[in-house]
Amino acid sequence: MAELINLTINGQAIQAEKGALLIEVARQNGIEIPAFCYYPGLTLQAACRMCLVEVEKTPKLQVGCTLPVADGMVVHTESDTVRQSRKGMIEFLLTNHPLDCPVCDKGGECELQDMTFRYGAGESRFTERKQHVDEQQWSPVVFFDAPRCILCYRCVRVCNEGIGVGALGVANRGVVSEIVPNRHDYLECDECGACIDICPVGALTSGSYRYQTRPWEMNHVGTICTHCGDGCRTTLGVRDDKIMRGNNRDSSGINGDFLCVKGRYAFDFVEHPERLQSPMWRNAQGEFEPISWSKAFATIAETFTSVKARGGKFGIIGSNHTTNEENYFLQKFARQGLGTKNIDHHRTGDLGTFFDALSGKNDALATAGDLYAAKAVLVVGADLAQQHPFLSYQARANFRHHNAHIYAVTSGPVREDNQAVASIRVAAGGELGGVESLRDKLKAEGDLVIVFGDAIQGDGVRKLVAFGDSLGIPVKYVCLVDYSNSRGAFDMGLIPRDGGMSVQQMLAAKDLDVLWVVGANPLKNATLGSSNAFVVVQDLFMTETAKHANLVLPAASAYEKNGTVTNVCGEVQKLKQAVKVMGTKTDLEIMGSIAKEMKLNLGIWLPDKVFAEIRKTVHGYDVPLPVVDTGGAAPTMPLNGRVPALPGAIQSAGDTLFTSGSMSRYSKILNAVIESPGGLYGGKGR
Amino acid sequence: MPKKLYNEPSPLETRILSKRFGLENSESLATYLANDGFKAFRKAREMKPEEIIEEVKTSALRGRGGAGFPTGLKWSFVPRSSPKPKYIVINADESEPGTCKDRLLMEYDPHQMIEGILIAGLAMDAHKGYIYIRGEYRYLIDHMDRALAEAYSQGYLGKNILGTGFDFDLYTHSGAGAYECGEETALLDSLEGKRGVPRMKPPFPAVAGAWASPTLLNNVETFSAIPAIIRDGGAAFAALGTPKNGGTRLLCVSGHVNKPGVYEVPLGYPMMKFINEIAGGIPGGKKLKAVIPGGSSCPILKADECDIPMDYDSLAKIGSMLGSGGMVVMDETTDMVKVALRIMRFYAHESCGWCIPCREGTTWLRKILQRFDDGGGRHDDIGLLGELSKNMLGRTFCALGDAAAMPTISIVEKFAEDFEKRLARDRQMVAV
């Protein structure tokens, strides 16, 4: 606990931690000190001079964003001098800033507009000529309009410090200073758009959103990104049932200010023209033909009932994108409704062995917050910046803010090397040896989070946990899994336990009667052994697997439904429906309708009701409802019990920053950016 | 061969730092050694570091770069016992308009400065120094490189200097054209290979300067004064000047005088005597109109304000500064609109652009003054120039904003009639 001191701001007695920044202390006490360049978490600039305030006993106005509070300090933030100073700054800023707010893309959510309204003068004394520079396009998603730029350097800093890319810099000097991209006329970067989000004015704008709507015409729906497993909140701006943009509007998710290219832009698969919008079956000629939902349900129910009645063989493959409620309902459907144990999903990390190895340990699962708080972070066999960009961001922020020690054991260079106290290069399979070589260093750490990829599985996981145990310091773990609800799929029981068949076994089997695939594409690079199986596929698109189906059902995506998902760290969060795509149904409704048609009693299929059941029956999911309901992330407890070994393969899809399984194929934006899918463990996932 | 000086010395000078100027091969180590060279270093190595610093404090030497901060105090801020390496950085980025003295100190007597740096090295426990020389002074960089090579070759730099066990490496470092790099923290960023943008203070360079290590930064002339101070004692140096304004300094006089040049005089030397006697008075019997006392950043003085002693405190008392010693003299024919414009063109060009008031303010002021000079002036402009300057004053990130605001405020206030005259002339032209 830091020392507390007393100060006075505008006559208000305030207690604060010694050395805290005045601007923050003021804000925490409801006093706004305006600023453009100050941004919490980024380095201090003291460049915009908007935060100048009067501090008694100092001759000049003081910079609120860099001034540490001290005992006895007497501050005035609304004195005549301060107001006059702010007015002067705004007047300076507006000398070269276009005054065309009505046609500016940022109008309505522009900090300069707001500040001028609040602190500026009503008229301008500037009558000289303005300097015009043409607008530039830096990438399919980033546009830059130099005259609007107020040089607050937020974009430069968020790119360099936050994202760790450093794709933006400052060219020239003085009044012609300009933000420039790393290739001078185009950007080569993560295309995350953090620079756009953080821009206080209309200088940096989004290629996918600009000039299409006014911000006040949209509803802003905060939901969870449906691409990788990190569980970032993306706020979807929705107008007339169309997603106009994704951004980080209120920074209220676990991801704070972070969002990657997928979270920000890759919502556009939702409206891809190839979206399935009607159930289809194969007609007599073997061609797909639209049918009604009732016909589809009736057909499926009839087939399922008869196969079940004659003791036929079901194979059920679930999804790592669908909600916990859907996954839970699907396994319940399989086990209770159809009486089969053959249920699995594409497993991308060895959660089974992981939970087994952690059996009996409390508090061994690291949350995303732990990556930011731990004294040390060890990354094993993963290219976080490519595959788990938010976790990468967290470790980097931890390094920047707390000087955390970062360690990397990988088969090639990774972004973490830039912060790492030790980077160990190993051949694939040699990861544990690399980890072992860090033993002495790690033992000296206060506490540690170990993040590991699919290179560590089976016995490797046990050895890694044993290694962690042997260090004698608190150790937490993250077992990396690929997708938005990979973790939930495992937890809800989409696994072939008790002798069920794995995905690979189902595909290889020659005697399946029914293959029911919910939101997965197992036949992308595989063939189906059972040529006579009745194949039902629920998906957004006509995937390789859907093409094999007898019956295809158009499903709603995560942005079109409510429910919960569990991120890679085991944190449960709520999805919030943003739009509805005509002709689709949520997987939960589809399954519920089939159950109803089959006259199975599997309970009510409303998300909240199913979640209530999950909280009661799934180990570790008894999470506090207020946390989840208010948009928070509730960590789940580790499974405290033995998990028997499961059949089947575990393999990361090797997605990159620009891929996420089949969804990325239908995102125009992800396919438009020039950065080729790259990264160490990546390149396979598109 | 005695080197031909840029200007004839004056018999009224007190030549301490410039005493070797004009000697045969004055830049050579041999000449330096034959004329008191390295006596101070030999004395300093027998002194405790605190004693060296105390001597500098006693000398009342104040920074010759412009700010006039007491040098001994600055030296005492560097944490000698820090486990980090300590660095000495020499500010030879002489760029303040009106100033051209450091050039001469390096050109005529480089070893005097080197000796001063080595003494600072002893005091700080520093073993590396960098002479940051503005890029335009390339011939001086080459010149200093030769002087350094000579010092190395004779054991005055490098390992175990003069058998004392003291190591010191000294390097030159070229700038590339940026006034802002004369600001000490901007200079450090430039030295580190970055844009010359000033840094936030604290931490001050004494604690975290070059490469985040404790760093002593002084001007060429400041270091050049150190050998005399140590050799003859701080008290003797102090006695040359006025209280708290020790020693002599090199003044660069330019503009409307008969004998422009660089002259060394004690602090507190009367300004009018300097202009009339040392600098030879104003040509053509014209009257004095104004003086910029210490480089273009300083508030300008009207003729009737110039009857003062030239020391830091006397100038501060009348609202100006002694600055970097660049005295610009203007006669009665000088058009202050043109002066104000040229000064503002300079600051707008040199503003690094980091902070809003300086970046936008200097350019706005430049645009108004340009329009005014072009005949498009308005009466409101005169007040606006002052108000905008005041909106910058004391509110910018570094002193460059003040440097632009102060002369403008003083010109507009003290020479408003020049602006009025222009307006009248513009009106006449329209009437015609």
Add this chain to the structure above:
Amino acid sequence: MMTFSPQLEQKFAKMLTAYPEGKKRSAVVPMLIYAQDEVGSITPELIDEVARRCEVTPLQVDEVVGYYSMLHRKPMGKFHVQVCTNISCLLVGGMELYEHACKKLGISHKQVTADGQISLEEVECMGACSWAPAVEINYDFHHHVTPEKLDQLIDGLRKAQ
């Protein structure tokens, strides 16, 4: 990869050892200006090369290039004539001298004569105030320059070509 003259390579090799371990970035500014003297201007290739040698990104070098007035992205003349018009020079004819140079050379600020031999720049104070007006041609200072003296200097440059 670019290489420079042996003398410059030697200078750069020495330069990179002048700064503390791991601080090669410090050589960026001097390396740029010395290389510019030899290459003629700051080219994109030069930026990449300096970045490589100083172990920074090309963008970090690029940022520096735009900041310093002596670094040029376009080639200046073989002889770069810099006329100071700042306050000390202004008072004693610096502006007239600059205008004279414009007329004499038929070019203006930062332009190059058609034959690429001579370029002109109106510069800020270059530290010759007491011997104004001053002109710097490449790195050579000329003091007390009158229009006549400037004519002679320029004629001399033309002969030297």
